[in-house]
Amino acid sequence: MLIDLHCHTWPRSACSALEPLELARLAAERGLDGICLTEHDRAWAPDELEALRAAAPIAIFHAVELTTDLGHILAFGLPAAAFSASAREVAAAAVEAGALLFLAHPARDGLLRVTRETVEFFVSVEAANGSDSRLQNIAAAGLAKGFRLPGIGGSDAHTAAEVGRAATRFAGRPTSDADLLEALRSGAYEALLLD
Numbered sequence: 001m002l003i004d005l006h007c008h009t010w011p012r013s014a015c016s017a018l019e020p021l022e023l024a025r026l027a028a029e030r031g032l033d034g035i036c037l038t039e040h041d042r043a044w045a046p047d048e049l050e051a052l053r054a055a056a057p058i059a060i061f062h063a064v065e066l067t068t069d070l071g072h073i074l075a076f077g078l079p080a081a082a083f084s085a086s087a088r089e090v091a092a093a094a095v096e097a098g099a100l101l102f103l104a105h106p107a108r109d110g111l112l113r114v115t116r117e118t119v120e121f122f123v124s125v126e127a128a129n130g131s132d133s134r135l136q137n138i139a140a141a142g143l144a145k146g147f148r149l150p151g152i153g154g155s156d157a158h159t160a161a162e163v164g165r166a167a168t169r170f171a172g173r174p175t176s177d178a179d180l181l182e183a184l185r186s187g188a189y190e191a192l193l194l195d
């Protein structure tokens with residue numbers, strides 16, 4: 001099952017030009033089975049998420065991309081009450097909630113800020129990012145090998161042209177956010193750049 005684990009939609013991510021349903025339709029056309037909404041620093045309201053899921057042609061998952069002092073973090077399974085700009089606070093909350101943290105686009109800027117101690121906050125990194133360069137993705141994929149879980153992949157789409165450029169292929173077929181978290185925890189997936 002192919003899921004794009006990094007997408008931004010308007011208006012919840014002000015920098016995105018993609019309406020949620022448009023994103024879902026484009027992702028379906030381009031062969032994806034699901035997308036995970038990762039807006040910047042904010043969660044979707046549960047009722048709005050439910051309405052989108054009912055209308056979308058593919059599976060919709062929900063996580064977040066947090067802007068922190070260690071760079072951008074993709075957080076899966078983290079309650080909105082724990083969103084913070086302090087990576088240390090986010091990491092403590094993730095342990096408590098059983099959430100998983102991946103350092104986003106690590107070769108763009110993030111890893112430079114991570115120390116021997118704070119690298120422990122992350123189970124892995126984003127190894128394939130559709131908005132990064134080929135060299136940045138090669139570097140990120142190399143970095144992912146140093147972590148306990150494989151790297152993830154996502155388009156980081158903000159516009160129609162970027163939809164479907166990268167994704168994560170799962171061995172299983174997650175159908176809920178809880179399933180997705182378990183699938184990530186299992187390590188049975190791989191990051192892919194698509195074209």
Ligand SMILES: [Zn+2]
Pocket residue numbers: 065072104105
């Ligand atoms: Zn980012």
Ligand SMILES: [Zn+2]
Pocket residue numbers: 006008065156
């Ligand atoms: Zn992003």
